Amino acid sequence: MTSLSRTNASTVADRLAEIVGDRHVLSRPSELLVYNSDGLPGYRKQPRLAVFPGAREEAIAVVRVLADEGMPFVPRGAGTGLSGGALADDIVVVGLHRLKEIISLDIENRRATVEPGVVNLRLNKHVAPHGLLYAPDPSSEAACTIGGNVAENAGGPHCLKYGVTLNHVLAMTVVLPSGEVVELGSKFGERDGYDLRGAFIGSEGCFGLALDITVRLTQRPQTVRTLLADFMSIDEAARVTSAIIASGIVPAALEFMDGATIRVVEASIYAAGYPKDAEAVLLIELDGLEAEVAADLEVVRRSCIEGGARNVKVARDDVERLKLWQGRKKAFGAMGRLASHLMVQDAVIPRTRLSEILATIHAISEKYGVLVCNVFHAGDGNLHPNIAYSADDPDESERVHKAMTEIMNACIDVGGSITGEHGVGLDKMGYMESIFSESSLNAMCELRGVFDPHRRSNPGKVVPIHSCKEWNAVASAR
C-alpha cells in the first residue's frame, strides 16, 4: 500500500480544499489528534489528512480526487465504533458527519431517506410524532450515525425482536472507491439480481461510502412494558434467559447486567435504582398489542420468579421505564469510573450455553486478576464482557488482553461468533482465521476486490491481507 509522502499529501490537501473549503480539510497533527481513535481504546493511529464534505456532490468529488491520486482513505461517521474500524493509519479520513440531512420522510409507506451523517436518535425523534420508529438502537444512538450503522450492520437491545440494520435498510446510493456512483437495493422493497445492498451493509467502510440511505420505519407498538428482575446468582439469571427464549415469547429486548455492572451504574450519575446487592438483573421489555403484552408479561414474570428472582419490578410509567433503560444504555459510560480504559468485547454464543459461558468468563477473570463487567443482549446471546483497566500499565494491559483472548476462544469453542454488532475492524481481525477457512476468507477478499479493486477504502481491516490469494499473487509478482 502506498504511504503518503509529505509533498504528495499537501497536493492532495490542496485539491480537497478546493472542493470542501480550507476549513474542512485538516492536516496539522494537533488537529488530527481527535481522529486518532474510535470508541475502543487501545488502538491509536494518526491520520495524515481529514476531509469533511458538506454535500453529496462534495463527497463524490472528494472520493474521485482520492481515486485519481491513488490515495487510501477511511470513511468515518461519528467515530463511536468499538472495533478500531474507523482508524486511518497515515492515510485520509473522510468524515461524513456534515452530511446530515433527513432527505425525505414518507409516513404512509413508513420509509425515510437520510444522509449518512444523520444521528440515529435524531432520526428517531424526527419520526416519533408520526407514531413511527427506526428499530436498530445501538447504545451509542445519541451520537452514532446511520451511515456508520450501515457500515457496521449495527444492532442494539431491540434487535432481539426487530432485527438489525440489514433488516431495515431498503436502498442506498453509494459512491464506490473508484468514484463511480451506484444505486443498491430498491426503495420499493424488493428487486431481483444479486443482493448488493445486503453485501454492502456491514462491509465496514471497505466497499465505499453511502451517500443516502432509505430505511424502513416501524409502527410504534401500542403498549410497551418493561420489567426488572433481580437475582442473587448469575447462573439463575442466565437460566431464566434461556427459559424465556425457549418459551417462544420474543421480548422486544432482554438485557443482562451482572453485579459488577450494577454497582458501577448505581454509583454513577446514571443510577437507575437497580438493587446494589444483586448478582444479576434482567431488563426485559415486551411490546405489541395491550392484551397480548399483558398475557406475555405474566408468563415472563412467572418464569423469573420460578427461576429464582428475588423481585420482579414492572415499570409503572414511562419515567420509570426510561430510568431503568438509562442504567443499561449508559453502563459503558459509567465504567469510566473504574479506570481510564475499557476493553469491550462483542462475542455471540448459542443462547442455551449462556450459563456455562458466564461461569467460564468468571473463572478466566479470576485467573488473570481482572474485573469483568458483563452487560449484554442476553436474548440474542450477544455478550459484552468489558474490562476496565489502565492501558498505560503494561502488566495490566497484558493480563487484560490474555483474559479477553481466552474469553473469545471459549465463545468460539461453543459455536459462537467473534462479533455480533461491533464489527471486526482492527480489533478482531486476528480471530477471523479461527472461525473462517482459507477459502471462505478468500471469498470475502474477492467480494471486496469487486467493490474496491485497489483496496483503498479502509485498507487493513476486516480480513487479514494474507488471506487474499489474488492479492498475494499480485504482491509477490511485484
Next chain:
Amino acid sequence: MERGGVSAVSTEAVAAVVRESVASRTPVRIAGRSSWLSAGRPVKANKTLSLRDDSGVVNYVPGDLTLTLRAGTTLGEIERISGEHDQWLPLDPFGSDDGTIGATIATASAGPLGTSFGLPRDLLLGLEFVNGRGEIVRAGGRVVKNVAGFDLSRLLTGSWGTLGVITEVTVRLYARPKVDRTFAVSLGRGQKSTTELLRAIASSPLAPFALEILNGSAASSLGFGDNPTLLVRFGGNAAGVDVQLKVFSQLARTEEIEQSTWVAFRKIDGDAPSVIRISTLPNRFLSVASSILADTEPRIAISINPRRGIMRLVTRDNGDRDSAMPGDTSVSPEFPNDGQTGGASVIFEKLPAEVWPVVSPSVTSDALSRGIKKAYDPHNILNPGILGD
C-alpha cells in the same frame, strides 16, 4: 433423474462435481427437488446437479431456535422436525412443501408469511456453498446475531445458484403461535370499498401474520366464488389474536376458513407460463387495488400483499399463447408516479422462454454483479443464463 444428471450427497461430492465440470467446461444446472425448474431464464446446461439426496438436520438445538440443514431438506421435513418441538420456520414460498430449503434460499422465495416474518434474507443466519471453482465457502454462522466478515449469506440469497451451489443452511426458527387463525372477507357488495378497508387496516394497530387480497380469478381457484376476497391470518397468544379479531370484525364481515387455504393459495401458480411480481410503495395499492381487483379477466390470477407492497400476477395458459404475454392485458396497473421515485420494480419469476430476451434479458448486467459472477464462477458453469448473461 434426467439424462446427464448427477446427485450429490455431501459438500465434498458437490465440490468434486463442480471441479470436474470446470475441467471439462461443462455447464451445470443446479436443482433441489426439481419442483420449480420452469422458473427463471432458460439455463444453458446439459448436466443437472441435484441436491435432493443431500438432506437432513446437521444441528438442531430447540432451546436456541436455530436449525442447520443440508440444502436438499424439504420445507415439509423442516415443518415436521421443528413441529416436534412446537417450533416452525415461518417461510411459505409459492409452490409446495416439496421444495428444498436450498432452492428457497437460492431463489429468495417467500410467501404470505413474509408480511410479518420477513424474507429468506431475514431468516437466514449462515450458509455453506461451493463456488464455481469447486471451493467450499462458509458464511455467517449458527448464532442469531453475527457481523463477522463480509455478508456472503445475503449475497448468495437470491443469486439463483449462479455464484455457488448452496449445500448447507442455518435458519432462525420461531415458536409456533399458540393460536393461528385465518379469515376471509368477500370484497363484493355490502362491504366497505376495498380502498377504504385497506386504509383502515393500514392505520390500525393490527399485526396480521399474513394479508393477501385476491382478484376474482384467484379467489375462485381457491373456491371462494368470483368475488375478490381478502385473506387474513392472525397468530400469537390467545389474548392478542382475540383483540385483533375484535378490531378486524369492526372493519369487515369475516368468515373463518381452514388453514389449508394457504397451502392451496401457494399452489396457485400451477403450471402457469408467466408469473410476475411487482414491488412498489404500499400506499400505491390503496388507490389502484379496487380497479385491479374489479377486473374480471379470468386468465390472470392476482394477489396483492398491501403490507409488503407486492402484487403477484399469474397467467393461466388456456392454449392461447397471447394470454401468456406480459403486458397483454386489461390488467396493466398504472401506479401513480410522484415523479421522484419512479413507479415500481418488476420481478419476473416465470416467462415463456422466447419472452425473456424481450422483457428482461438480464438482471446482472451491471459492473458490480458481473464482477462478482466472474470472481465466484470464473468459468460460467453454474446455472449459466438463469439471471441473464
